[in-house]
Amino acid sequence: xLGVLTGPDTxxxxxxxxxxxxxxxxxxxxxxxxxxxxxxxxxxxxxQGRRFAPQGRRHSxxxxxxxxxxxxxxxxxxxxxxxxxxxxxxxxxxxTWRDVLAATLPRGLVPAGLPDYLDLTVGGTLAVGGVGAQVxxxxxxxDNVLGVEVVTGxxxxxxxxxxxxxxxxRGGLGQVGVVTRAxxxxxxxxxxxxxxxxxxxxxPTMLADQRLLAREDxxxxxxxxxxxxxxxxxxxxxxxxTDGDPAADPLAGLSDDRRQAQVTxxxxxxxxxxxxxxxxxxxxxxxxxxPHPWLTTFVGDAAAGSVVAAELDRLVPADLGPFGQVGVSAxxxxxxxSPMLRLPADExxxxxxxxxxxxxxxxxxxxxADNRAVYDRVRAAGGTLYPAxxxxxxxxxxxxxxxxxxxxxxxxxxxxxxxxxxxxxYEVF
Ligand SMILES: Cc1cc2nc3c(=O)[nH]c(=O)nc-3n(C[C@H](O)[C@H](O)[C@H](O)COP(=O)(O)OP(=O)(O)OC[C@H]3O[C@@H](n4cnc5c(N)ncnc54)[C@H](O)[C@@H]3O)c2cc1C
Numbered sequence: 001x002l003g004v005l006t007g008p009d010t011x012x013x014x015x016x017x018x019x020x021x022x023x024x025x026x027x028x029x030x031x032x033x034x035x036x037x038x039x040x041x042x043x044x045x046x047x048q049g050r051r052f053a054p055q056g057r058r059h060s061x062x063x064x065x066x067x068x069x070x071x072x073x074x075x076x077x078x079x080x081x082x083x084x085x086x087x088x089x090x091x092x093x094x095x096t097w098r099d100v101l102a103a104t105l106p107r108g109l110v111p112a113g114l115p116d117y118l119d120l121t122v123g124g125t126l127a128v129g130g131v132g133a134q135v136x137x138x139x140x141x142x143d144n145v146l147g148v149e150v151v152t153g154x155x156x157x158x159x160x161x162x163x164x165x166x167x168x169x170r171g172g173l174g175q176v177g178v179v180t181r182a183x184x185x186x187x188x189x190x191x192x193x194x195x196x197x198x199x200x201x202x203x204p205t206m207l208a209d210q211r212l213l214a215r216e217d218x219x220x221x222x223x224x225x226x227x228x229x230x231x232x233x234x235x236x237x238x239x240x241x242t243d244g245d246p247a248a249d250p251l252a253g254l255s256d257d258r259r260q261a262q263v264t265x266x267x268x269x270x271x272x273x274x275x276x277x278x279x280x281x282x283x284x285x286x287x288x289x290x291p292h293p294w295l296t297t298f299v300g301d302a303a304a305g306s307v308v309a310a311e312l313d314r315l316v317p318a319d320l321g322p323f324g325q326v327g328v329s330a331x332x333x334x335x336x337x338s339p340m341l342r343l344p345a346d347e348x349x350x351x352x353x354x355x356x357x358x359x360x361x362x363x364x365x366x367x368x369a370d371n372r373a374v375y376d377r378v379r380a381a382g383g384t385l386y387p388a389x390x391x392x393x394x395x396x397x398x399x400x401x402x403x404x405x406x407x408x409x410x411x412x413x414x415x416x417x418x419x420x421x422x423x424x425x426y427e428v429f
Contacts, residue, residue, distance in 0.1 A: 038078070057120055089186060136332045152165070212254075219242055238256065243268075297389070340405055
C-alpha cells in the first residue's frame, strides 16, 4: 500500500534541501516501499496531471528533487542491500553509501566510483554521476554501474544494462526514469589506509604534483584543496591515500613542504567516512542548516592554472567561510566514459569546486549569482558543469551543457517520459 502524506510539516520538509535556497511545496509526499509502488506513484502523478520527483536524501543544493504542487516520493523506503558477490552487489536505490559499505566492507570490498560523502542515496548520486577521490583509478559511479532497474515516466518497470535507457539514466539528472535498483561493481579495499596530508607553498606547485600523480597509480585517492589559512591567505593542501602500507616511499619526487607533511594510518571506513567530522562540526555550530551555495565544475588541464588562480584572486574568504574550501583535484579524463557526464577535451582534467559554507545566510542570493558568473567564466575556458551545483540553468543552458549528448537525452526523454512527468527540478525540458 503506497503511503501518502500531506501534513504541512511533511510538505515543508519536502520543499527543502541541503542548499536551503529553493523551496517548492509539493501536493503530497508518497512513501513507496517497492518498485511497484514507485510505478504506481509515477502513474498517479501522470493521471493527476502533476509532475513527479524522486527524493533521496535531499542533498542537492538547488531544488533539484522538488516538484511544485507535484508528487514527490521519499525513496529511502527502498534501501535493501542484497547479498554481496565477489565483484558486485545489487542495492535498492534509496540505500545510502553507508548502508552499502556496511554490507561490502566486511568482505574487503567497496563500490567502484564511491562518492566522498556516505549519506547520499545510490539513486540520487547516480542521477548526477557520482565523483569520488579515486576517480582517476576507477572512473565515476556512473561508469561502474553494471545494470539498473528503472521506472520510466510511463510507469513501466524496465531492467537494463546497456542501450539508450541505461545511458540516459546514468548522469541524466533523473529525466527518463526513477532508478529503483542498481547493480554496482565492487573493488578490493584494504582494511587500513595511510593518509598523507601535504602542504604546498603555492597553487602552481600543488597543481604540478597533481598532474604527476594523476598520470601514475601510486595513490588510491588524491584530492587537492585550497583552504583559508588561520592568519588569512590561502593554504594549498593535497590529501593522498594509499591502500594499506606502500612498498616504496609514495612521497618520492613530490614538491610539498615536507616539514608540514602529516602521515596517519586509519581504518578504511574512517577514511571513506572522513566528511562525517565536518558534518558534526557544522551541525554543532548551526551551519548545516544555513544556505549552501556550492558550485562544482570540471576544468581542462590547459586552463586550470589560470582559471583557478583568477577565481582565487576574486574570491572573498568570508564567502567561502572558515569551514569551506576550493576543491581542485586532477584526474585522467579518459577514466570517465559515461556519455551524460560532460568533461573538457583535455587528457587531464581538474575538478574545480567552490564548497562555500558562509557563516551567515545573508550572502546566499549574491553567491548564487556569483556561481553563475564563475560558471560562465569556466565554460568560456572550455570547462563544464558537474550538475550538483547551486545556480540557475535554463533549458538552453542544459542543451549547451550536454552538447552532442543532448540529442540522446532528448530522444530517451521522448521514448520513456513523453509527457514530461519526471524530475522537473533540473528544468532541462
Ligand atoms: C555534503 C555533500 C557531499 C556531497 N559529496 C558528493 C561526492 O562526494 N560526490 C558526488 O558526486 N556528489 C556529492 N554531492 C552531491 C550529491 O551527489 C548530489 O547532490 C546528489 O544528487 C544528492 O543525492 P541525494 O541522495 O541526496 O538525492 P536528492 O538530492 O534527493 O536528489 C537529487 C536528484 O536526483 C533525483 N533522484 C533521487 N533519487 C533518484 C532515483 N532513485 N532515481 C532517479 N533520480 C533520483 C532527484 O529527483 C534529484 O533530481 C554531495 C552533496 C552534499 C550536500
